[in-house]
Amino acid sequence: MRRSIALVVLVVAMFPLGAVAQGTGTGQIVRRPGDGRQPEFPPPTITEYHPRSTLVVPAHLVPRAKFPAVDLHGHPPTLTSPDVVNTVGEAMDKLNLQIMVNASPSSGDRLAQQIAAVKASRYPNRFVMFASLDLRNVGPGSGQKIAAQLVADVKAGAAGIGEIMKSFGLSIKKADGTRLKLDDPELDLVWETAANLKIPVFIHVGDPAEFFQPLDFQNERWLELALYPDRRYQDRARFPTFEGLMAERDRLFARHPRTVWVIAHLGWHAQDLARLGLMFDRFPNLYSEVGAVLYDLGRQPRNARVFMIKYQDRILFGKDSFQPDEYPYYWRVFETDDEYFDYYRDYHAFWKLYGLALPDSVLRKLYYANAEKIITGLPRAGLPN
16 A cells, blocks of 8 residues: 555656656657636737847858868759859859759750750850659560660769659659659669669658648648648558658668769768668668758757768768758758757757758768769769878
């Protein structure tokens, strides 16, 4: 009896009235929602509440990267004329963005047109073109046809494949009407051709795991999913599960160990860097880039710093959408130890960012040296020796 009473006292002491305990898999988190009161005034909506921070801490804006940077995940306006190329190049100069990989890939005549526009511009050595793959209606013999076009595009000046977009694996159908899986054997010849040509394959697989989860108020990407219906993948009749898609991806990588793979957006594992680390350990031919996942790195500065240092030879800089005013957020997260500053896109993240203060040796690899390692013929002009 005394033992039971003692246990009750202990539980009450741990979780007093009004406290809510939630299991997280790593222990218990106690939340105290208040004493049952409701706001006296109508609460704001999720899009209306923007509290002013009263925190006063050192701030170091970084308008230019500390070292010349290579953007592996560039999506500039279509580079079909020298004037467009010049406009993008001028914006790059201000950011210390030395080289942009055009990851809006093209093939055939369109690829040749963009290469010619770059050569005729004031920035002939500042852009790298990747080749696209036509993955529609894959059937018997498609692999040979796609591989032959890839060889022609590389001969014309393409230095890699991709960005292969997320529709591959999510929605593209084969000639027989079934979903084209990432590890479909018909495409093996394409990936082996990339290995023979010594070019990287830049591939975007899926989207954040929360996009595949129920759209409820526990989903931390609720606002983004509410704003963009085409980012909802909860319908299992139309889309695979997140884990099923990642399993296809990993089988693809395992089957082609000679191919250099670059997964976009840290593989959508930026919120679980240990998982990405296990992938790097398993696949020595695997790289990744940081485009559009700064919100996850900046909310875990200590953990992310350790990860970026440990895997400094495997991570490249990439931005994704070409918005010149957003690049300085990346420089600030990577180069400073600033605390609690805004991210540039509310619907991605409701939290603040913190700087990682990466060592110069890591910054150099992140910004340019790792890109030099995997992209044969990357222009050297403007990059440190």
